[in-house]
Amino acid sequence: MPGPVPYGFTAAVAEHFAAHPAAGGEAAARVVRVDRNRIVAATADGLVHLPYPAHAVPATGDWIWLGRSRAAEPAAVGVLPRTSELSRKRAFDPSTEAQVLAANIDMVGVVVPVDRPLSHNRLERTLVAVWDSGATPLVIITKADLSDIADDVVGKVILQAAGVDVVTTSAEQGDGIDELLSRVQPGWTLALLGPSGAGKSTLINALVGHQVQSTGDVRAADGRGRHTTTSRELVPLPNGAVLMDTPGVRGFGLFDAEDGMEEMFSDLQALFEQCRFSDCAHDTEPGCAVRAALDDGSLEERRWASYRKLQRELGALERRHDAAARRAYQREWHQKVVVAGRSQRAAERYRHS
Numbered sequence: 189m190p191g192p193v194p195y196g197f198t199a200a201v202a203e204h205f206a207a208h209p210a211a212g213g214e215a216a217a218r219v220v221r222v223d224r225n226r227i228v229a230a231t232a233d234g235l236v237h238l239p240y241p242a243h244a245v246p247a248t249g250d251w252i253w254l255g256r257s258r259a260a261e262p263a264a265v266g267v268l269p270r271t272s273e274l275s276r277k278r279a280f281d282p283s284t285e286a287q288v289l290a291a292n293i294d295m296v297g298v299v300v301p302v303d304r305p306l307s308h309n310r311l312e313r314t315l316v317a318v319w320d321s322g323a324t325p326l327v328i329i330t331k332a333d334l335s336d337i338a339d340d341v342v343g344k345v346i347l348q349a350a351g352v353d354v355v356t357t358s359a360e361q362g363d364g365i366d367e368l369l370s371r372v373q374p375g376w377t378l379a380l381l382g383p384s385g386a387g388k389s390t391l392i393n394a395l396v397g398h399q400v401q402s403t404g405d406v407r408a409a410d411g412r413g414r415h416t417t418t419s420r421e422l423v424p425l426p427n428g429a430v431l432m433d434t435p436g437v438r439g440f441g442l443f444d445a446e447d448g449m450e451e452m453f454s455d456l457q458a459l460f461e462q463c464r465f466s467d468c469a470h471d472t473e474p475g476c477a478v479r480a481a482l483d484d485g486s487l488e489e490r491r492w493a494s495y496r497k498l499q500r501e502l503g504a505l506e507r508r509h510d511a512a513a514r515r516a517y518q519r520e521w522h523q524k525v526v527v528a529g530r531s532q533r534a535a536e537r538y539r540h541s
């Protein structure tokens with residue numbers, strides 16, 4: 189079956205297609221970019237524009253079956269089940285539906301620039317979401333040539349990354365580029381995540397070896413980026429791996445991230461098991477292993493506080509989700525029972541009049 193080899197179409201992906209056939213599906217294609225009303229897909233013959241597949245909201249990285257529409261135009265006639273999915277709670281949307289940022293990614297590079305203060309919660313939060321996606325996280329420090337601050341930042345990041353590998357790079361000087369390349373196997377997809385101005389697109393250009401993505405400078409006033417990259421997009425590498433450039437992510441809300449929490453805070457899970465009471469609230473209970481660890485300094489206050497904060501956030505999210513489900517149920521009940529009942533009574537009155 190034909191498929192876009194430079195965009196990660198490996199033997200394993202071909203098997204995935206064979207296991208999930210779609211009526212009318214003739215060839216394999218991959219979603220390279222999702223625009224407002226169409227997708228850009230890579231096929232064995234190059235890039236094509238297609239309408240959205242029916243009944244599915246596509247995400248960058250999705251594998252699709254290429255076929256023909258009723259009007260015999262090229263069309264996406266099926267979307268394969270995702271092997272991984274990076275999602276985020278919509279920042280300003282009160283509904284709790286998650287937004288899928290990237291599909292079928294093997295590795296996520298969490299990009300941390302040294303030219304601005306570190307936000308410790310941001311790194312932890314992002315790593316939680318990445319563990320939860322099914323992809324492997326990798327922390328990528330950028331702009332290490334700004335050496336007066338770099339050493340300090342690198343040390344702190346390694347501590348906060350909680351066992352996740354850290355690669356230090358300078359796209360400007362070409363440092364760390366080969367090491368980064370050596371960690372991405374042919375056929376893998378590596379998505380880069382991080383704030384605007386962190387140097388994601390510059391890094392992609394350095395990895396590819398020439399300019400493929402536009403880059404923008406950082407505002408002198410506050411050190412923030414200008415949101416130069418505006419859409420998620422796949423970029424093939426000469427070594428057969430695929431990169432995904434992304435726009436700077438402002439906030440990383442969590443959605444259904446319990447699994448990620450456990451992975452990220454496995455040291456705390458181990459502590460909880462040592463508390464005297466199995467339902468210990470780690471507050472004032474006697475024999476609390478968390479309190480003991482905080483007292484003797486083996487557990488950092490900051491780490492414990494950020495765990496608590498994430499827990500509260502997840503709890504609030506769950507309650508909002510429950511409330512939304514309750515409202516939907518009530519609406520349905522109103523429609524079926526109250527409105528239907530009313531019209532039934534009206535019909536009876538009509539019959540009797």
Ligand SMILES: Nc1nc2c(ncn2[C@@H]2O[C@H](COP(=O)(O)OP(=O)(O)OP(=O)(O)O)[C@@H](O)[C@H]2O)c(=O)[nH]1
Pocket residue numbers: 330331332333334357358359360361382383384385386387388389390391402403404405406413414415416417418434435436437
């Ligand atoms: N000194 C130095 N500057 C860098 C390095 N990498 C990137 N920059 C600069 O950082 C600025 C932002 O780089 P971009 O690659 O556009 O950042 P981005 O993460 O893609 O930003 P958005 O697309 O807005 O999300 C540019 O002015 C780059 O020249 C580096 O290794 N060293």
Ligand SMILES: [Mg+2]
Pocket residue numbers: 388389390402403416417433434435
């Ligand atoms: Mg960019």
Ligand SMILES: [Zn+2]
Pocket residue numbers: 460463464468469470471473475476477478479
């Ligand atoms: Zn306890």
